[in-house]
Amino acid sequence: AVGADTADPGPVHLNVAFREPLSVAAPALQEPIDGALPATAGPESLGRKTIELTEGPRTVVVAGADAGPEAEELAREAGYPLLAEVSSGARFGPNLVVAYRELLREEAFGARVERAIVFGHPTLSREVPALLTRSDVEVIVVAPTGAQAYDPGHRARIVGGARPPATVDLRSPEVRGWVGSW
Numbered sequence: 001a002v003g004a005d006t007a008d009p010g011p012v013h014l015n016v017a018f019r020e021p022l023s024v025a026a027p028a029l030q031e032p033i034d035g036a037l038p039a040t041a042g043p044e045s046l047g048r049k050t051i052e053l054t055e056g057p058r059t060v061v062v063a064g065a066d067a068g069p070e071a072e073e074l075a076r077e078a079g080y081p082l083l084a085e086v087s088s089g090a091r092f093g094p095n096l097v098v099a100y101r102e103l104l105r106e107e108a109f110g111a112r113v114e115r116a117i118v119f120g121h122p123t124l125s126r127e128v129p130a131l132l133t134r135s136d137v138e139v140i141v142v143a144p145t146g147a148q149a150y151d152p153g154h155r156a157r158i159v160g161g162a163r164p165p166a167t168v169d170l171r172s173p174e175v176r177g178w179v180g181s182w
Contacts, residue, residue: 048143048159049160050160057114057115058112058114058115060080060131061119063083063088063119064119066087067084067120068119069090071090074162077168078164079170080117081095082097084100085123088122104125109182114137116138116139132150139157140159141156142162143160
């Protein structure tokens, strides 16, 4: 039943009586009940809108388990490094950083991250949760449904989707330098 409101289906438990109940029969309803309910599924029903990202902060896209190709698409279109786990479904593309765990440990790379956009549920490294719990890193979790929000620092902004900045120039020295340094 909760899955109808969160757009995140799950198991359902039904109590079905196979023999007569021990209580007396319920009286018949006087008026029929209208069974039509408004459809509320989807990120908008949870108050999770798609946001347009702003330019400026040094940003990485983190793709955890079941992130899907949307993580790679955002990284490519915005010019962000993609830190994707093998179970993410997003471990491809020109911005993929294969050795991201080692680089996050390096002061020259990990300490420079100012914003992380998280898709899916990253659990395969210690470096990613350490990044996401840093107080100097803005964390945005893309979770169209309620059950996917991964927020180890308990301070992330949870949104239904994210678009790259409208004015991003992928050929600019800043964008090329940031993604190229990884």
